[in-house]
Amino acid sequence: MRGGSAAEEGTMYIGIDIGGTGVKMVLVDAKGALHGFRSFRTGSSAQAIENGIVDSAGALLASRRGGRHSLRGVGIGAPGQIDTGRGIIISSPNIPAWVRYPIATRVSALLGAPAAIENDATVAVMGEQWLGHGRSYRNWIMLTLGTGIGGGAVIDNAIYLGRSGSATEFGHTSIDYRGRPCPCGGRGCLERYAAAPAVVRLARRGLRTHPESSLHGLMQAKPLSAALLYQAARGGDRFAMHVFETTGEFLGIGIAAFVNIFNPEAVVIGGGLSRAHRFFMPSLRTALARHALPAFRAGVRFHMARDVVRGAALGAAKLAVDRFS
Numbered sequence: 001m002r003g004g005s006a007a008e009e010g011t012m013y014i015g016i017d018i019g020g021t022g023v024k025m026v027l028v029d030a031k032g033a034l035h036g037f038r039s040f041r042t043g044s045s046a047q048a049i050e051n052g053i054v055d056s057a058g059a060l061l062a063s064r065r066g067g068r069h070s071l072r073g074v075g076i077g078a079p080g081q082i083d084t085g086r087g088i089i090i091s092s093p094n095i096p097a098w099v100r101y102p103i104a105t106r107v108s109a110l111l112g113a114p115a116a117i118e119n120d121a122t123v124a125v126m127g128e129q130w131l132g133h134g135r136s137y138r139n140w141i142m143l144t145l146g147t148g149i150g151g152g153a154v155i156d157n158a159i160y161l162g163r164s165g166s167a168t169e170f171g172h173t174s175i176d177y178r179g180r181p182c183p184c185g186g187r188g189c190l191e192r193y194a195a196a197p198a199v200v201r202l203a204r205r206g207l208r209t210h211p212e213s214s215l216h217g218l219m220q221a222k223p224l225s226a227a228l229l230y231q232a233a234r235g236g237d238r239f240a241m242h243v244f245e246t247t248g249e250f251l252g253i254g255i256a257a258f259v260n261i262f263n264p265e266a267v268v269i270g271g272g273l274s275r276a277h278r279f280f281m282p283s284l285r286t287a288l289a290r291h292a293l294p295a296f297r298a299g300v301r302f303h304m305a306r307d308v309v310r311g312a313a314l315g316a317a318k319l320a321v322d323r324f325s
């Protein structure tokens with residue numbers, strides 16, 4: 001990293017985190033200082049997403065006070081199968097319109113700066129490594145709990161990518177060989193038990209036998225979601241707390257396997273569901289104690305991701321800093 005001159009201080013990077021429901025964008029300098037944040041709903045067409053990216057980038061760059069600045073590069077994190085070398089989304093489960101879609105070239109042309117793309121899980125790890133708890137460790141893993149369960153492993157300070165650039169599919173690790181079928185073709189995948197839709201499903205089934213739960217009232221105003229469950233648990237709802245407790249047990253079984261494989265110094269948990277950590281961490285630790293090798297689990301530290309909302313977008317910006325500065 002260079003820096004110091006007025007021109008260098010005005011050099012900015014945009015990070016874009018394209019999720020299934022929302023797109024988040026940050027404007028940062030080469031040191032990771034946040035100069036702006038925007039988000040918009042993903043929409044279903046490629047055109048809608050491109051328009052949103054152009055509008056948000058314009059707003060981000062316009063809102064920056066104080067004269068000289070230039071956009072040096074753009075980093076993108078997206079779900080799905082990605083050819084990072086050519087900057088192409090081969091297919092994306094949440095955005096069916098993107099088939100062999102040359103997103104890096106498109107975004108580069110739209111924003112007038114070079115663009116690079118990585119897997120969404122990888123940029124989340126990059127963000128935590130750059131500005132979060134990852135700064136304190138050389139060997140650690142991260143799980144992102146959201147619509148699915150993604151993650152990454154950092155080995156000797158390097159993110160492990162595997163052959164095709166998307167290793168450590170923690171969510172598709174089986175915790176029950178006779179378990180629930182998964183769209184991936186497997187059975188008993190962790191995310192079928194502990195990602196947000198599974199938590200909601202668990203709650204929906206249990207609610208029938210828990211007429212006393214405050215969720216029945218809360219659901220008059222809002223549909224049942226992991227966020228609503230969290231709201232109920234914070235309000236002291238025993239049933240909602242129990243749902244998170246059960247989820248923690250599933251997570252603990254899965255994480256025990258990852259601890260046995262990676263022998264990490266720390267496990268960082270991100271994604272929207274991580275907000276409910278105080279309700280799932282106790283049972284997670286109990287399950288970990290039962291399933292992980294004692295010598296490995298003893299020293300493992302747990303952290304919640306530093307910035308659940310913007311972490312992946314910040315990691316995408318780091319991709320641009322690394323690639324284009």
Ligand SMILES: [Zn+2]
Pocket residue numbers: 171172173182183184185186187189
């Ligand atoms: Zn699966």
